[in-house]
Amino acid sequence: MFRRRHLVAATALAACLIAAPALADQGKSTATPTSQELLAKSSPAEWRRPDPSNLLVMQLPAGRVLIELAPDFTPLHAANIRTLVRQHYFDDLAIVRVQDNFVTQWDDPAGDDGGDPKKIRSLGKAKTKLPPEFTRPIDPKLPWTALPDGDVYAPQVGFSEGFPVARDPASGQEWLTHCYGMVGVGRDNGPETGNGSALYAVIGQAPRRLDRNLAVIGRVLEGMPLLSGLPRGTGPMGFYTAPAQRTAIESVQLAVDLPPAQRPSLEVLRTDSPTFTALIEAKRNRRDAFYAVPAGKVDLCDIDVPVRTAQATTSARP
């Protein structure tokens, strides 16, 4: 009785870390390759290891969360977050808020409403205010893989350096978008009041109205379930109402600061690779035994950039 498995098999592309075995009767009527088949045929050169200077390792009691920074889009925020991390700013802080269908947020609880202002942790050498970096001028030198189906919110959308991006040729600006798993910088009303000491990850339907209003600094590559599968806060806006409800952050480190053997070993599919383009097409038009009607379209935020454990490099001549 495969009833339940089939619904899932038909949608395996939704998973970020894909290692699902092909089901026995899957693909009988396949006219296009499955995502698994495409990934299996990809070449090593189509994968990249994230720069360890851009990789945050957040250790939670239940496991680790890996976040790749996007310094080509938000360089000042990336630098400030690196400064905070190297001061161990986030160690022993907490996940303070989980708002359903919206965001999971972590910061210094002492600075939140109801916290003790006298206990607010110093930002040390990090800046307390930063230029917004909500958008940046379109850089024709950055790789760009355009999506073909349009977008409700922006004139153009696609992927650049592994991240979902929107572009507006009229203004000449581009920006990272608030898709599931993207990480942004909390701020006060003033556009320059964000500094990276309060971060949030999107855990629901993409709140694209936030685009161009907040600095998006990267993407969760591993560990989303540790952020999305938490009990929702019952206070206003999903804040937890008691300290015991929070999830402790044991530490946040930069991968480059770890001994090489301890650095996360993972690879991200290049979004300017032929395999990624083929994956987009496979997602637009599912033609396996489950799908009666292929969508023929795909939304920017419904595409996950594949991540995998780094493969051992095999030399052609041992």
Next chain:
Amino acid sequence: MFRRRHLVAATALAACLIAAPALADQGKSTATPTSQELLAKSSPAEWRRPDPSNLLVMQLPAGRVLIELAPDFTPLHAANIRTLVRQHYFDDLAIVRVQDNFVTQWDDPAGDDGGDPKKIRSLGKAKTKLPPEFTRPIDPKLPWTALPDGDVYAPQVGFSEGFPVARDPASGQEWLTHCYGMVGVGRDNGPETGNGSALYAVIGQAPRRLDRNLAVIGRVLEGMPLLSGLPRGTGPMGFYTAPAQRTAIESVQLAVDLPPAQRPSLEVLRTDSPTFTALIEAKRNRRDAFYAVPAGKVDLCDIDVPVRTAQATTSARP
């Protein structure tokens, strides 16, 4: 120090059950009313109480989940689900699968891979197969509130009877869409193999590629955090790997079968009401102190239809 609260306040429309107090300094530069202001000014006639024959009450250990059926879109599935519920089919079954950024699913674990086929619960008088009901002919008599900003997947989108709907005038068909909180019927490869004994709720970015491929039978009106805030399953496709990881379903009942005093008392904003139209516009163009750039657009699945506790009816002459 409102830094963290402001990010939230600016996005309060994302919440389904809205009762957030206005912040002291919110709205200073408001050019359009906030959602809270709009809801506060709504008239009683703009709200409806769901028909108790269409309201499922699912009791979990942590609380209740309320699901409104949509018999105008999937009548045969609604009828079959009512039959299953009245046989107490779901009582003591379980949430068996939580796949991150995708769905939470509940069904008879004995019928899943690895279950004991000898223990599969009988469907009793319910049908084991149903016509698909993936789409239906557009009914001009159903209320229709169109959205103005287009859609990646369908020619037209809007709301009908409280549900998000897509329409294709060329084929003359319309269908409920896989937005966050919508509930669908799991099935095997055959389009007629769904019967309502395995249900799923969307807990991530809208998987719109499922539209027209599965029967969508309704929407969660209350209790989404009880479905979305669960630990993700670590087995293939998010299935739990051990029975102890599952969440037990204590019971599923129809509200109409409960004594009147025990029926859930809630109201849903009519999607053909002036207040709902005003909410859409407010969501398209946020102009409070937080937003630097209003989106000017809104996606179908980024609009939540407000739900509230039923208000006491006050008579004009006591």
